[in-house]
Amino acid sequence: MGQGCQNGVSRFAPVLLLALVACAAAYAQDVRTNYMPGTDFSKYHTYAWVSQVQGVPTVGVRPDQILDAQVKQAIDSQMAAKGFTEVQDAGKADLLLGYQLAIDQEKQINGFGDSWGGWGGWGPWGPGGNTFGTFSANTSSNYIGTFVVGMYDPVTKKLVWIGAAQHAIEPSKKPEKNQEKLNKGAQKLLKNFPPAQK
Secondary structure, eight states: OHHHHHTOOOSSHHHHHHHHHHSOTTSSSEEEEEEOTTOOGGGOOEEEEOSOOTTOOOOSBOOOHHHHHHHHHHHHHHHHHTTOEEOSOGGGOSEEEEEEEEEEEEEEEEEEEEOSSTTTTTOTTSTTTTOOOEEEEEEEEEEEEEEEEEEEETTTTEEEEEEEEEEEEOTTSOHHHHHHHHHHHHHHHTTTOSOOOO
16 A cells, blocks of 8 residues: 555646645735646546655644544545545545645734824824824634545556645634635535546
């Protein structure tokens, strides 16, 4: 099971992953995907979850059991809708799926300026007298969560598909909102899976 995953080599995964993690932190939910050219996706019908997929560089940490179940539930729902069946025995699966999470904290500065008097008001010689405007600020934290999913063919020993959904996890939000966002990210991520065959 695990040995088949660990023997594969993928050249495109690190490049894609760096692009995924580096891009568009300020944008709304965003997805990126790539797949191995020449792969016949019509031969895949079953899949199994594994803890690690060879060819996907480490980008984050393992989640707790609750978040793990939420991510898998979101992906499972989309895979089932596309006719794939999950099996528990990885040795009998056509595809091995694994994922990683990267959760970064983004600081946002919230400021308020009082322009009455001073630089933004009438100036030190107007009604504001010899006073200067005041400015107060505080910071808040936003969590940017990205999940990266890899699909591995245990027969050819190759990573055949990889994708990531940014802004798909917000651990500071309510659990039901978090699941809703994960579901939306999984739906967008797998919208064009399997890739159209030319």
